[in-house]
Amino acid sequence: MRKLFFGVLFTLNLVFLSPVAHAVMPDGGNLNVFWTLPFVGLLLSIAIGPLFAPAVWNHHFGKISVFWTLMFFVPFSLINDINAAWHHVVHALVEEYIPFIVLLTALFTTSGGICLQGNLSGSAKLNVGLLLLGTVLSSMMGTTGAAMLLIRPLIYANNNRKHNVHVFVFFIFLVANAGGLLTPLGDPPLFLGFLQGIDFFWTTIHLWKEMLIACAYLLVIFFIIDVYYWRKPGESHIKGHDFMLDLVSVRLDGKRNFFLLAAVVGLVLMSGFWHSCIVFNLFGTLIQLQNLVRDVGLIVITLISLFITPKTARRGNNFDWEPMKEVARLFAGIFLTIIPVAQILREGEAGALGWMIRLLTDSSGLPNNAMYFWATGLLSSFLDNTPTYLVFFNTIGGDVDALMTVSAVTLKAISAGAVLMGANTYIGNAPNFMIKVIAEQHGIKMPSFFGYMLWSGGVLLPLFAMMTIFFF
Secondary structure, rough: OOOHHHHHHHHHHHHOOOOOOOOOOOOHHHHHHHHHHHHHHHHHHHHHHHHOOOOHHHHHHHHHHHHHHHHHHHHHHHHOOOOHHHHHHHHHHHHHHHHHHHHHHHHHHHHHHEEEOOOOOOOHHHHHHHHHHHHHHHHHHHHHHHHHHHHHHHHHOOOOOOOOOHHHHHHHHOOOOHHHHOOOOOOHHHHHHHOOOOOOOOOHHHHHHHHHHHHHHHHHHHHHHHHHOOOOOOOOOOOOOOOOHHHHOOEEEEEEEHHHHHHHHHHHHHHHHHHHHEEEEEOEEEEEHHHHHHHHHHHHHHHHHHOOOOOHHHOOOOOOOOOHHHHHHHHHHHHHHHHHHHHHOOOHHHHOHHHHHHHEEOOOEOOHHHHHOOOOOOOOOOOOOHHHHHHHHHHHHHHHHOOOOHHHHHHHHHHHHHHHHHHHHOOOOOOHHOOOOOHHOOOOOOOOHHHHHHHHHHHHHHHHHHHHHHHH
């Protein structure tokens, strides 16, 4: 955590000491497809490194992330303009990455200070109950908050089972992704739409059917798989446990953090509803007062949680900073190497990836909602789903009133694609990677990057095909 703190401090120091005042990124139409290679290289490193060189990856993944970032920044600065490159690095760090990490850290710290203890056995009923609870909580406290709250109790309940990997794969599907579909608090793309002017309860009203079908499908599939493994000969578990008795035996340590989680939700809501006229211009990046207040408030909440949480709660959760550090380092590289990719996509049909945009309209020029669903979803599986959502949000005009009415189905397709298909890979949504790291720290042999994609492809692709037919 100390290295992470000084890394952020160093970055901010560079930002504030930078001589750059105003610079303009070259038009995305002038960028060719080769500028996407550092981003692709980083994704391939994340996919292949842990599989073929785990020792090297575990000790040097931060350096690998820096390497691919420099592979973008240095050539771009030399070929184009260092001021323009630096301007967009500052923008990505200050407006996107730092708020992203600050929010994740606050949720990770506060939820990690709540320890559920009790005599839990990983029966199918209990597992379904925990997954259902986490799915409901995801739209209330965010996918990260719900995932960090329940991941360790789920691990303790299933650590004596021979076959338990599927439990955590479905936990990613449901709690870290699908459960966040109902409100802007659930997942960052929806929160971004809320900041753009989409009504807070628009997603609740328009996406509840999609969310209900997706979660019901996943819970039924999970129950069938879990019962199958639970009944297999040689499956090590304690028989005779009752679901209700398990829940009665649960006790909470660190309950004060629930108030802090509520404060996190309040700060996020505040930044969406309060629109201050005060704006700070930091080298061409505009920082609104309400967002600054939100981020400072989240840092304060994180520190308060560290101060007031009983040590027994942290010890009970085996709480440490490794998952947060890994996410912070890798996503720093993702947020920076994605800069040229986002610029190209924003150019629409005129950009180097224009062939993708042309697939989004039918012969009459109207939006092809099925293609918006799949294009947003597939890109969100490998890019960060927040900028991907914004790109397609702007592709269909960005007129909030029109998007909530005449283009409502298209906005639904973009929203559902960004949130639901974030479950396709470990990097589709930040909590996915955190769950993987925490599970592996507790001895769970999680699938490799491609192994996980076999799970998501086999389970999720039929669901997405069904949703395309029914809704888009």
